[in-house]
Amino acid sequence: MKKQLLSFRDFLKTGSLGPIRPDMTMAEIVEVLGTPEHADPDYWTFGKLEISFDIEPPHQMNWFQIEEAGYLKGKSETVTDCFALALDGLSGKTKPSEFLGAGLWLPDQAKVFYATSGHDIGMNICAGLIQIHFHVATDFIGDQDTEAYLGASSTSQSMREIDSRAVLDSIYSYPSPKTEEVPGAFNWKLLSGSQYLALASGR
Template identity: 85%
Template sequence: MGSKTATADLETENLVALMKKQLLSFRDFLKTGSLGPISPDMTMAEIVEVLGMPEHVDPDYWTFGKLEISFDITPPRQMNWFQIEQASYLKGDLEALTTRFALSLDGFSGKTKPSEFLGAGLWTPDQAKVFYAASGHDIGMNICAGPIQIHFHVAADFIGNQDAETYLKASSPSQAMAKIDSRAVLDSIYSYPYPKTEEVPGAFDWKLLSGSQYLALADGQQTSANKKGARRPL
């Protein structure tokens, strides 16, 4: 009885501490790329005004709790991007983000699947693009929508003795996406100062689907466009 009471008291204290922070909307962040007063077009000096000094400082990389920010090394030290790191651990209604801010998760969590993000009404059906590729022994997948890029990792232990690259080459999107979607694990979420509509060419053999194509495939549907397979980014 005593241990349960202590646990409940601790949970109450944590909730009170979270409520004292400024509350930011996760849904608004995913739609706009801005996290309350934090936007990806800010300079280092502007970030100091909003967040104070970071917990960890490198010349071009600062860390504030779960928030990590990359800056250009030349004045005025413009932001390259910011990210919510280790997003797979997001859970509950509220999540501490920095010493000053908490995140209202708005029904999302670290267990939210790519199809659930795409089906949540955050973006128009074809505003979002889905890139996927073999990444080492596993599969990488990213959703790009406006300035937002959501990274997922897919362990490829479900494909047996094949490596990930062979599996993707041998499988049509209609065969692969439902299996991949259910196994995708949220990794990090990035916000850029410009629309993030393509992947770095040459790094991996990225394949591209529109958001609406991906949703149809993850749901087990198949269209004439799906049968032709995903296309490579131009």
């Protein structure tokens, strides 16, 4: 069966993946995608697409995500049996600054949250209905404590170092804007998209 080609850029702009919207119910998802590959009562998977539902009827969607988005490559990537994603020049290797500079959102519509996450650094770009999650391994700081590194470095220096090492993890779409900190972190810091771009470029 020929897959319908969907735009990655449109998904990042709108939060909708073609006919898949984050405000759909479980029954509506069945109409579009059919039977899931794996189905828990409140969590379904279709290839790279994973969907969380409310446990109570009508099982409204909590969010959906493209899992392991860091492996997206080439001109297009299969997402489900029905859909492929036209990557539009973006990929799993795209850095936070490149997403922010791609003209997907207004300069300050996007917010960047970052914080220590275990021994490493977690980062989210929140823009409209979309959250893009990145992971930054901190091997480059040696034995230095991650929180101490963020505190001792200038924001410009740390953002340049973080941006070049950030690895795309997953991309979530929510029914309403989710502007929030890195999950599980209590020491999160916030930058606007334009602030982050200026700092990451050393301006």
